[in-house]
Amino acid sequence: TTVGLALPFGIAVILAAALASVHRYIIDPPEDSKRKRVPKRRHIIMAPEAWDEKRSIRTVPRAIECWVKMPPTARGGVLVGSMSEHIDRGVNLEINDDGNPVLVVRNRDFDFDWAADTDLRTGTWVHLVMTFSSNAVMDMVLCFVNGQEVDNSVLDERIPNTVPSLAMLVGRDYTYRVDKAFDGEMAHLRIWSCVLPDDVVESHATGTNRIYPSLTEADKSDAAKELEERKLDAELYPFHGKWLNAQLRSMWPDQAILNAPLVSIDLWVRLTPGATGGIVCAGTPGPNTLTLSIVRETGCPRLVWYSAEARPMFDLTLMATVRRITLDWVHVAFVYNQAANRLVGYVGGDPAGEGYRLMGTGSDPPGIPLSAIHYGKESVESVTADSLDWFDGEVSYVRFWTSELRAYGIQTHAGGEMVHSARTVLPEDMRLAQLQREQRMEALQERREHARVQAEEEAARREEQEAEARRLRDEQDRIAKRQAADAQVKVATFMVGKRVEFVDTINSSKLEDSYDVEHPTFAKANKDVLAGIADLFSDDQFSRVRLEVHCKTGTFGSGDPTRSRPLQTLTKALGLDNRSLGLDKQAQVKTAAEELAKRRATSVRDSLMRAGVPEARMQIKWTGLAQTSEVAFNPKPIVLD
Numbered sequence: 001t002t003v004g005l006a007l008p009f010g011i012a013v014i015l016a017a018a019l020a021s022v023h024r025y026i027i028d029p030p031e032d033s034k035r036k037r038v039p040k041r042r043h044i045i046m047a048p049e050a051w052d053e054k055r056s057i058r059t060v061p062r063a064i065e066c067w068v069k070m071p072p073t074a075r076g077g078v079l080v081g082s083m084s085e086h087i088d089r090g091v092n093l094e095i096n097d098d099g100n101p102v103l104v105v106r107n108r109d110f111d112f113d114w115a116a117d118t119d120l121r122t123g124t125w126v127h128l129v130m131t132f133s134s135n136a137v138m139d140m141v142l143c144f145v146n147g148q149e150v151d152n153s154v155l156d157e158r159i160p161n162t163v164p165s166l167a168m169l170v171g172r173d174y175t176y177r178v179d180k181a182f183d184g185e186m187a188h189l190r191i192w193s194c195v196l197p198d199d200v201v202e203s204h205a206t207g208t209n210r211i212y213p214s215l216t217e218a219d220k221s222d223a224a225k226e227l228e229e230r231k232l233d234a235e236l237y238p239f240h241g242k243w244l245n246a247q248l249r250s251m252w253p254d255q256a257i258l259n260a261p262l263v264s265i266d267l268w269v270r271l272t273p274g275a276t277g278g279i280v281c282a283g284t285p286g287p288n289t290l291t292l293s294i295v296r297e298t299g300c301p302r303l304v305w306y307s308a309e310a311r312p313m314f315d316l317t318l319m320a321t322v323r324r325i326t327l328d329w330v331h332v333a334f335v336y337n338q339a340a341n342r343l344v345g346y347v348g349g350d351p352a353g354e355g356y357r358l359m360g361t362g363s364d365p366p367g368i369p370l371s372a373i374h375y376g377k378e379s380v381e382s383v384t385a386d387s388l389d390w391f392d393g394e395v396s397y398v399r400f401w402t403s404e405l406r407a408y409g410i411q412t413h414a415g416g417e418m419v420h421s422a423r424t425v426l427p428e429d430m431r432l433a434q435l436q437r438e439q440r441m442e443a444l445q446e447r448r449e450h451a452r453v454q455a456e457e458e459a460a461r462r463e464e465q466e467a468e469a470r471r472l473r474d475e476q477d478r479i480a481k482r483q484a485a486d487a488q489v490k491v492a493t494f495m496v497g498k499r500v501e502f503v504d505t506i507n508s509s510k511l512e513d514s515y516d517v518e519h520p521t522f523a524k525a526n527k528d529v530l531a532g533i534a535d536l537f538s539d540d541q542f543s544r545v546r547l548e549v550h551c552k553t554g555t556f557g558s559g560d561p562t563r564s565r566p567l568q569t570l571t572k573a574l575g576l577d578n579r580s581l582g583l584d585k586q587a588q589v590k591t592a593a594e595e596l597a598k599r600r601a602t603s604v605r606d607s608l609m610r611a612g613v614p615e616a617r618m619q620i621k622w623t624g625l626a627q628t629s630e631v632a633f634n635p636k637p638i639v640l641d
Contacts, residue, residue, distance in 0.1 A: 039194050041211055046080075046191035048170050051226040056167040063131035063192040064093045064103075065204060067215050069223070070121045070184035074099070077171070077182035080189055082164035084174035086261070089165045092173055093130055095120060095182070101143055103130050107162040116143035116151040125185075125215060127205040131196045132159070147205030149198070171230050181230055185223040188213060248281065248375045248398040249429075252436040253443075255372040256281075256400060262366055264401040265292065266333040266410070268425045271299060271323050272437070275393040279378050284371035286310050291378075292334070294393065299323035301332045301345060301352075305366065313361035316354070320347035329396070329425045331414035335405050338365050349414030351407070373400070376440050390444045394433040396425045473640045480544035480637030487542045487635035494536065498529050500631040502600055504556055506566040508573040515599035517607050530604070533633055534611035548619050548634040549608070551601035552626035553593045561589045561625055570596060593624030604631055 046055040066079060076095030083090040083104060092104040099121035105112040120126050129144040139155040166174055170189060171182040190212065200209065207214030246256035267280065277294030291304045299321035307313040314336075322330040333346040341363055344354045357363070375398060377390040416424055425433070501522045503513050513519055517526050537547055558564035562585045570592040571577050577588055601620040609615055619636070 039192060039196055039200055039211065043192050043194045044190055044211075045193050046168055046189070048189055051170045051186070051230055054167040054169050057164060057191065059193040060161045060163055061091055061191050062194050063129060063196040064190070065127070065129040065131075065192070065196065065201075065212075066189040067125055067127055067187040067219075067223075068095070068120060068184055069123070069125045069186075069220075070095065070099065071123050072121045074121050074184050075179065076184070078169075078173045078180050079182055079186060080168055080170055080191065081173035082166040082168050084166060087165040087174075089162055090173075091162060091164050091168075094180075095184070101128055101130060103141060105159060105162055107160045110160055112155075112159060114141055114153050118143065118145055118150045120145070125187075125220070127215075129196055129201045129204070131192075131201070133195060144196075144198075144201045144205075147202035171226075183227070183231065185220070185227050187215060187219045187223045245400045245402050246373070247400070248373075249396065249432075252376055252439050254375045256375070256398075257372045258369050258400055260402045261368055262288075262290070262336075262400055263338075263403055264333065264335045264405040265290075265303070265399065266331065266401070266405065266413075267292075267398040268329050268331055268396045268429075269294065269301075269322050269393055270327060270329045270395075270425075270433070271393040272327065272434075277393065278389045278391040279376070280391050280395055281373050281375050281398055282378050283369050283373045287370050288367040289369045289371050290373070292398075293389070294322060294391065301334075301347065303334045303343065303345070305336075305343065307361045308364065308367050309361070311358075311361055313357050313366075314343045314355055315358065316343050316345055318345040318347055318352035320350070320352035322347060329394075329430075331410070333405055333410045333414075335410075336366060337404065346407070346410050346414070349411035376436070377444075390440055392437070392441060392444075394430075394437050396429045396433045397423055476544065477637065477639050480639060483542050483545045484635045484637040487536065487545050490536055491533070491633050491635060494532050495529075495633065498525075498532075500526050500529050500604060502629070504566065504629065506556075506569040506573070508569055511570075511573050514570075515596060515603055517600070517603040526607075530607050531611055534608055534613050537613050537617060542635070544638050545635045546617055546619055546638050547608075547613065548621060548636050549601055549604050550621040550623070550632040550634060551597045551604065552623045552628065552630050552632070553597040553600070554626050554629045555593075556629075561593070562586060564589065567592055590625055594622060595624075597622035597624050597626075600631070 045057045045059050045061065048055065064080060068079065070076070074095075075097055076099060079093045079095065081090070081092030081094065081104075083092045083106065088106065088108050090104075090106045092102075094102040094104065096102050096115055098115075099119035100115040100117065101120060102113065102115040116130075120128065127144075127146050129142075131142055131144070133140040133142055133152075139158050140152050141155070142152045143150055168191065171186065173180055196204075203209035204212040213219075245258050245260050245262065248254050248256055269280065271277065271294070276296040277299060278296065279291060279293045282291040282293075283289030285306070287306065287308045287310050289306050289310075293302050294300070295302050295317060300318050301322065302317040303314065304312055305314040316334070318332075322332065324330060330348055331346075335344045335346075336342075337344060340356075342354055342356045345352050376395065413424070423429075500517060502515060502517065503519050503521055506514050517530070533547070536542070537545075555561045556564045556566040558567075561567055567589040571588045574592055574595060576583060576592055583591065598620075601622045605615070605618055605620050608618060
């Protein structure tokens with residue numbers, strides 16, 4: 001009975017799976033697949049009241065809706081988004097250049113980009129919904145305009161649950177591009193954590209749903225005002241607080257820790273009487289950091305910006321000075337233009353120079369500085385007074401922006417007009433900047449005095465160390481000379497009636513017999529002498545003494561060396577009579593005699609080493625054509641340099 005029931009049941013499961021596989025490709029999803037749940041107020045995860053709001057969401061967005069109005073000439077932009085070049089999870093709802101709504105989803109290696117086939121640039125208010133529809137078989141994306149489905153897309157693979165890494169922005173995303181700013185009107189933006197069913201979408205479009213508000217004339221008026229604000233923000237791009245990464249204004253000392261890539265810097269500076277400039281702000285040398293200074297000789301602003309490899313990628317000194325006869329405050333700005341990969345500088349609102357990226361530093365945009373940016377001084381603490389380059393003027397509102405400041409906005413701000421969150425230098429700011437300068441100068445003076453005292457102490461300490469080293473060296477030299485004198489007496493006493501001898505018969509076929517100290521003819525006598533010398537130098541009392549082995553060769557009994565038969569034979573055996581060498585007979589025999597003396601000295605040294613005298617304790621010398629042939633042992637003191 002069990003087998004009889006199980007067999008039909010298994011066949012049914014296999015058949016259902018096969019039908020489901022076919023269903024995925026040839027059958028549209030059932031209508032109820034669009035209705036996952038009934039939307040409630042708690043399913044709204046973002047409902048901004050102003051365009052400059054942003055919201056971090058912790059739930060997967062399932063539907064995005066809003067009212068939009070775009071003229072036929074509009075270029076579109078981002079309605080709401082969190083996409084960035086530096087994150088791996090993000091969601092955007094955009095309008096492309098053709099007026100089509102576009103849904104963009106990124107989740108690590110998954111990239112989805114779909115545009116609905118409908119143009120929203122009608123010049124009238126349009127209700128837009130982009131929502132997901134899914135069941136066990138497939139995923140779909142559906143686009144509704146004014147309550148009616150206008151397009152959909154059946155996906156080949158399921159969309160992973162994607163929670164944006166960054167907060168959702170209205171009218172823009174995190175790519176910081178002007179062409180991404182939405183240039184239409186927008187109202188009642190909502191992001192839902194659930195799918196919106198057809199009837200709910202229709203009720204939102206007709207204004208009959210109690211959760212989603214209807215579009216009023218006041219909403220339209222507010223949307224028009226916000227459009228103008230967004231346009232201003234996009235054109236001036238932006239002295240607006242949402243792009244401000246860090247601002248240095250509080251009491252000195254201060255520092256900024258940036259948490260996003262730097263794009264622009266602006267500040268106000270004033271060179272007071274006697275002030276010359278210095279470092280306005282700087283990070284510890286490393287990846288993506290910078291040093292902004294006022295060149296002391298000229299008063300011109302200079303920015304050195306480092307790449308991710310910690311190498312200077314920009315080094316721009318502006319052509320305009322911040323020195324003013326009237327001692328006025330001057331606005332300075334540096335802007336990185338990613339499209340042209342160049343750095344542009346402004347002084348007093350006017351362009352003052354530009355510089356392209358240095359060779360060999362790549363083309364990647366600047367990243368996040370890994371060190372804090374210090375204010376009014378160099379970042380690396382130094383104990384050398386000459387290396388201190390603190391700013392000796394007044395500075396206010398050093399601001400670091402994640403956006404590209406526009407020329408018109410910089411000029412407007414430098415002229416004294418308020419632009420969004422940008423600030424001119426007010427009387428209270430002037431008082432604070434003056435107080436900070438006085439504090440910096442006092443701290444700098446203390447640092448310099450401290451460095452001077454340390455330098456004097458270090459010089460005195462070095463002088464004491466050198467004096468002590470000289471005393472020890474002199475004492476060791478005295479010990480060495482005393483030991484050498486004692487060793488000289490012992491060696492002289494020991495060598496009475498003794499000598500080291502060599503065979504003076506020169507045989508060209510057995511030349512080595514003439515310089516072998518262990519030749520059988522004198523082997524025993526020589527061995528006894530060298531063993532005695534080795535015993536003397538094994539004594540620790542001669543630790544500061546070096547033994548000089550001086551070997552001399554004579555003329556082998558002939559008054560005229562050139563007529564000495566042994567030397568003539570030696571000359572030929574060494575090949576010194578070769579005419580190509582250009583040596584006369586006198587030079588030939590002299591060179592031959594010196595070579596023989598050198599080989600005899602080397603043989604004696606090697607024999608002493610075998611007897612236990614370290615090579616470092618010996619020094620060999622040789623002399624040719626001496627009055628007589630002999631080997632002298634001279635103890636010499638080891639004198640320190």
